[in-house]
Amino acid sequence: MLTDYSLKMPKTIFAGEHAIEQLKPIINSGIRKIVLFTDKSLLALGLIDLPIQLIEEAGIEYTILSDIPAEPNYHEAQAMVDAFKNEQADFIVAVGGGSVMDVAKLASISATDEYTIKDLLDDPLAAKKHVRSLMIPSTAGTGAEATPNAIVGVPEKDLKIGIVNPEMIADFVLLDGRMIKDLPKPIAAATGVDALCHAIECFTSAKANPISDTFALEALDLIMNHIIEACTNPEALEAKRSMLLGSFYAGVAITASGTTAVHALSYPLGGKYHIAHGVSNAILLTPVMRFNEPAIKELLADAYDRVIHDGDQTLSIDEKSAFMINRLENIVRILEIPTSLKTFRVPEEDLEGLVAAGMEVTRLLVNNKREVTPEDARAIYQQIL
Ligand SMILES: NC(=O)c1ccc[n+]([C@@H]2O[C@H](COP(=O)([O-])OP(=O)(O)OC[C@H]3O[C@@H](n4cnc5c(N)ncnc54)[C@H](O)[C@@H]3O)[C@@H](O)[C@H]2O)c1
Ligand SMILES: [Zn+2]
Structure with missing residues (x-):
């Protein structure tokens, strides 16, 4: 048992039957543009319909980035982060499992060109948070919505490696059972x-x-x-x-x-x-x-x-x-x-x-x-x- 210990965690968590509806009051706070990260299956299943409806009701500009493969390697994660940078967004919403949330967390510390994800594999603590993030997990699950970790495949090492930096911890988490209702x-x-x-x-x-x-x-x-x-x-x-x-x-x-x-x-x-x-x-x-x-x-x-x-x-x-x-x-x-x-x-x-x-x-x-x-x-x- 450690004798000195600490805990860092997301600042605000909403849980329960209608947690997703909390998205609207959260984003109604001067946010200019949102990037919503998800994946193709969730898009097809309509699991982002309610978050999108709430963003539209709030009248905030948004882009959906959904080219995230399951368990991405660092090249695939970098491609998503590059697409994110082009959008110049000031808020991130992630709807998905660990794969989507990990990419969104990497994006939250990568709005500038100071470092690549490959750089972060060697020196994870080099990064600072640039954009606040909100996570809506659709699996139960990785717990990635709580952690400072993002896990990426490193093909040249035949390994998956965790990039760990508390700056990646989400600002908001919405735990809503409707997201996992029809999980196969x-x-x-x-x-x-x-x-x-x-x-x-x-x-x-x-x-x-x-x-x-x-x-x-x-x-x-x-x-x-x-x-x-x-x-x-x-x-x-x-x-x-x-x-x-x-x-x-x-x-x-x-x-x-x-x-x-x-x-x-x-x-x-x-x-x-x-x-x-x-x-x-x-x-x-x-x-x-x-x-x-x-x-x-x-x-x-x-x-x-x-x-x-x-x-x-x-x-x-x-x-x-x-x-x-x-x-x-x-x-x-x-x-x-x-x-x-x-x-x-x-x-x-x-x-x-x-x-x-x-x-x-x-x-x-x-x-x-x-x-x-x-x-x-x-x-x-x-x-x-
Ligand atoms: N950051 C962390 O702390 C942490 C912890 C553990 C694992 N991970 C990483 O997370 C990744 C795995 O995430 P995962 O296990 O959540 O799976 P995933 O995100 O890779 O998703 C797996 C599949 O399930 C589908 N899916 C997700 N939600 C669904 C839903 N509600 N209904 C139907 N289909 C759905 C996805 O489209 C995908 O095809 C791995 O890369 C792993 O290393 C991260
Ligand atoms: Zn795990």
Whole structure:
């Protein structure tokens, strides 16, 4: 547990049944031009119709930038940032999942030509905020609406890399269950397990502290107890709202603490094979938790006491810890997320490359309570190949 800790988070958060309607009073404050970031699927699904209606009612000029691929690499993100610069906007609205929000966050610090995204990969703290931003997440989710992180693919390294700078933290967040109402099950499941990983990793991280624990445990409670219903019952709006709140809290926990070896070893899977972020985390979740168990048993037992509402308090620490890992494993199984890289035809001869790339993610590996050696990483990847 850290002895000194802090938290930075978005200034204003609206949540609940009609959060999106808050967009109008927020932008009715002397804003001249808005760029709205989204992606092509969300555009086609009509998920930006209400935000656009509200912007039009406010009489503010706007441009929609929607050429954002899922999980963009830094070249693709740079193309969007360049398009954004041409618009000379003074406010950003992002409607989408982590991919859209991360590009929007990079744009918020990139209205001038002082640095490129490639420069920020080497020196993330060089950037200052230029344009205020508002995030409306459409997955539950990355928690990107809460964090100072933007994750981009780096093709030459076969990796995904996080650019971290508090200047990117959104100014406003609107958490509205209507955004995730019709999320297709595979996307709801993968993004939901991503949020679950954020919560359990941050709670068991070497950087955990009283502030991050508060958010991580509440996130874990909301997510573990609602994820199955939210992903399998289209009408379960209350469960979906809980997921949206839980994934936001888990994002706050990332900001105050940090994810661990699940996310570290997952980045090469996204970077090289373009496996969706939530899916690669889901594949690694159980093997990494079993590897970490000797170092985090007591924490898993504490989490059991906090989030398993019909739990048996007389169980031993070992039993509570085992229960928690089994519950995580079952969630991935029930949601029918792949649990092996065989699904993605990753050849066994790629093992050494994966180990080398995974071990490069020192930013997150240092957070893991049990040290991960190259031999350990190899053993974990071998289990999922
Ligand atoms: N910044 C952070 O703190 C942070 C944290 C975790 C992950 N990430 C990054 O976020 C990205 C992943 O984001 P994601 O998991 O939210 O997915 P995504 O944004 O890549 O979206 C995945 C797919 O779901 C579709 N989609 C999104 N919302 C939908 C909706 N409501 N209905 C129907 N379809 C919808 C999108 O169009 C896309 O095709 C990765 O690049 C990951 O590395 C960032
Ligand atoms: Zn994640």
